[in-house]
Amino acid sequence: MLIVGSPVSPYVRKILAILHLKGLDYELDPITPFYGNDEFSKLSPLRRIPVLVDGDLVINDSTVIAEYLDEAYPDVPVLPKGPRERAQARWIEEYADSRLGDLCIWSLFFPKIVAPHVFKRPPDEAAIAKVTDTDLPEAIDWIEERAPAGGFLFGDAVSIADLAVACPLRNAAIAGWTPDPARWPRTAAWLDRIAALPCYARTLSFEPAILATRADGRRAALEAAGVKVAEQSFGADNPRASIMLR
Ligand SMILES: N[C@@H](CCC(=O)N[C@@H](CS)C(=O)NCC(=O)O)C(=O)O
Incomplete structure (x- = not known):
């Protein structure tokens, strides 16, 4: 499955920690939402990260993604029982x-x-x-x-x-x-x-690859940190204002 979004986003971090906890494999397209391309707007109509893409399944919003993961992969639950x-x-x-x-x-x-x-x-x-x-x-x-x-x-x-x-x-x-x-x-x-x-500490180990690395070196730095970086990206070269700030 593919997760779209920078691991520095708290909402992406939450999903990555859950994937690690559950032992699930994923690829990451580590875009900053402001740098999403036109395809990203179709995938995420609010232009927000994270987005989970699994074949033809697209799920937006970290809460919805987390509940989907908990239902689809219940072996290690993240919601309590009662x-x-x-x-x-x-x-x-x-x-x-x-x-x-x-x-x-x-x-x-x-x-x-x-x-x-x-x-x-x-x-x-x-x-x-x-x-x-x-x-x-x-x-x-x-x-x-x-x-x-x-x-x-x-x-x-x-x-x-x-x-x-x-x-x-x-x-x-x-x-x-x-x-x-x-x-x-x-x-x-x-x-x-x-x-x-x-599961959580691993997400923190990805941060220097974004925060302390130039854009053109981020992919290699993430891979060195153990992330499978997606071949194709929903990223663009220029930023757009957030819908929140328009
Ligand atoms: N309720 C959403 C919030 C996601 C969210 O606001 N993500 C931020 C990144 S930390 C974002 O994509 N912001 C871009 C924007 O609003 O334009 C969730 O839980 O996924």
């Missing part, structure tokens, strides 16, 4: 995807890392400070109340909800913000346990 736990896991995933995604990606990683490099737009430092000083701390206060004292949210096995929380916070870390263990001890220790999982 209906109550499943509903809780889905809600924490939704909170992470939308609220943490909004703060960590759109309000921090995008203006600090993506916009200056891709769109040559200077960062709004006052807006970024509001996110790191007020908005993210408030969100992590909410997370801290739910963070498990040991293990993971639903026991000894990692779930979609654990991964969903860790993934956007990884982008905040790349942009220079991590939860202070003195204020959020449970969250900080829980994130460390997730980071130590082989």
Whole structure:
């Protein structure tokens, strides 16, 4: 199966961690969504990553992809068993995807890392400070109340909800913000346990191939990191503005 999307996206990272956990093979087309070509618009009408392509099956949205993978390959589940736990896991995933995604990606990683490099737009430092000083701390206060004292949210096995929380916070870390263990001890220790999982740690090992490598060397760097890079790409040479920002 093919996954379209850069492994630096938190939503792609979540899917790659699940594929690793389940022991599934995949090829990666590591495009940044802003560099998607016209074919990418057909594949992903919101021009978002990740997209899963398996033969004639195309699935958009990381939550939908994760649930598909859990149903199609149930041996190592990422959703807990009971209906109550499943509903809780889905809600924490939704909170992470939308609220943490909004703060960590759109309000921090995008203006600090993506916009200056891709769109040559200077960062709004006052807006970024509001996110790191007020908005993210408030969100992590909410997370801290739910963070498990040991293990993971639903026991000894990692779930979609654990991964969903860790993934956007990884982008905040790349942009220079991590939860202070003195204020959020449970969250900080829980994130460390997730980071130590082989399925997740492997996704982090792909990052230098994107973040510290020129565009023309990324394919080789990813392959050196153990990624099967797809022959054909949905990438283009020039960036387009996000639908979100139009
Ligand atoms: N709800 C979607 C969100 C995906 C998403 O926003 N991906 C970002 C990359 S981190 C993207 O493709 N942004 C490009 C855009 O919105 O133009 C999911 O879970 O897959």
